Amino acid sequence: MRKHRISPLPLLAAILLAIGPAVVVQAQAMNKTVLVQPPAKVGQKPAKTAAKPTAPVSAKTSAPLLPTSFAGWEASATPAAVKDPAQMDADDAAALKEYGFTDGMQGSYARGSETLKIKTLRFEDASGAYGAYSFYRHSGWPREEIGEGATSNQNRVLFWVGNLVVDAEFSHVSAMSGSELRDLAATLPVPTGNKSLPPPILGNLPRKDMDGQTTHYALGPLGYTGPHDLKDSIAVLPPSLVGFDRGAEAATATYKLRSGPAVLTVINYPTPQMAATAEKEIASYLKSGNTPAHPFTKSLQDFNPASVEVRRSGPLVAVVSGDAIQEEAHRLLESVHYEADTSAIPGQTGNEIQKTAKMLLAIVSLVVVMFLAALLLAIFLGGGRALYRRMRGKPISSVFDEEFTKLDLG
16 A cells, blocks of 8 residues: 655645735735825814825826816916916015925916915925925914815915925815815826925924924025014024024924923034034023123023023934923923934825835735744644654654555455
């Protein structure tokens, strides 16, 4: 009688074939575009319902900055292209240049008796667009779910997506205004690659206790002080002390600490050596006090002097100020650490590079799990068979079994 050995390899192959498609499914799932929130009433918090994927941005990179119609709105005339930032904002044209304004488009729309005026501003990259958005957004304006960031003030809605900033003014805001602007955002041309990345300096702002609607990003002195319609400048330090002429960029945010609000200013310099020099200059300015020779800004005059402190980390210089007690302000300042990573904007879902990295990480993780599962299965089947043979008094391996044919000739 010939003995036959059963190999576990076909079973392992079947298991791997069953698990294998999960890699493809996971890769496809991770490669989806950014999810957006469902429609919500402008000026109110959106309802928490299931999110749905937006259309791929690659399909609309050549679209116009403003369509002739969208969501029932019809253009009164063909939207006009603009190259001069003064035509977009005569009072803050110089600040738009600091953010890298390239061109824009203006359009007037009508739907029945209602009207809508829209300005779309395009910048060299997403950093400039986010900076201009934070420049126009006033502290206290509520958050909206449009594009990559949005806010509103009565009949005015402001949002940004890619390297674009859209400023819309309704004659009357309705419950569907937010949904209508989401439809508009889905048609706008947005860049890909490096031009779609947000300012890396925002990743150095600690997330804990931060009010995301107060972040402000500046590339020059005019953008740092704020728009012309502000009663007082939002600058914590004198713009000349920041060093924008030396390639500095600044980000500020307000934090809701237990003992009171605090404002954190983070300045990024091209080199750590330049940051070290700037730290000494800022520390000397703060130490000198509010004197005629070195007058404090309005923001510093209103803050608790005991909470003001400066610290450097690599090419970053951080300054904390506000009304919080010294201990809490110091802890906030200590939480600023330089990391050479590109980070998303606070509250944002992540850029294309981060999504691709997550997809690759998921694939590697699945491969590792498959390998470990196959290894454990092989050990279980092989070890179990060896144990079974040992219990029957046979050698662990069947290699030593003699194969013979028995004839019953009785």
